Amino acid sequence: MIHVHPGREHARLLLLLEADRLAALARDLRAIAEGTAPTASELDSAPVLDRWQFSQRTMTTMVGNLVGHPRLxxxxxxxxxxxxxxxxxxxxxxxxxxxxxxxxxxxGGHAA
Known part of the structure; x- marks a missing residue:
């Protein structure tokens, strides 16, 4: 999560880096959806993750009283x-x- 404060260059740079990262993810997901898997060359230059397993990480979310959501x-x-x-x-x-x-x-806004 990036805290945005008007006039702070640091937040602007973080937002631009995250936007680029998400744009690359969106591009790759579209390619996969269209049946295009990573090429052999892309996989050859990719780092190898050995002895891998699934895990989960906690992300910051919000809870509250919702008003005016288009679907909920x-x-x-x-x-x-x-x-x-x-x-x-x-x-x-x-x-x-x-x-x-x-x-x-x-x-203070922290859920239990």
Whole structure:
């Protein structure tokens, strides 16, 4: 998650790097969906992950009371992972969409 503060060059650079990384992922996913697997040359130059296994990582999300979602009913919700947020400007960008931020929980906003 990238905290965005107006006028801060560091956040801008992080956002641009993340945008490039996500654009590359989107390009590769489209190619895979169209039946194009990585080439032998791409795999030859790729790092090798040996003795691998599946694992899970925790991503920062938000919980709260939702109003006005295009597909979900109003009420309690748990968002997808947060990619960028500006509490000073009142918005968050999750994997799936922007959210306008209302009031933060008075206890500091951390779910148990």
């Amino acid at each position: 009913p109003d009420g309690s919700v748990h968002t997808t992972e947060i990619w960028a947020i500006s509490t000073t400007q009142g918005w968050a960008r999750t994997l799936s969409r922007y959210y306008a931020l209302g009031n933060q929980r008075s206890d």
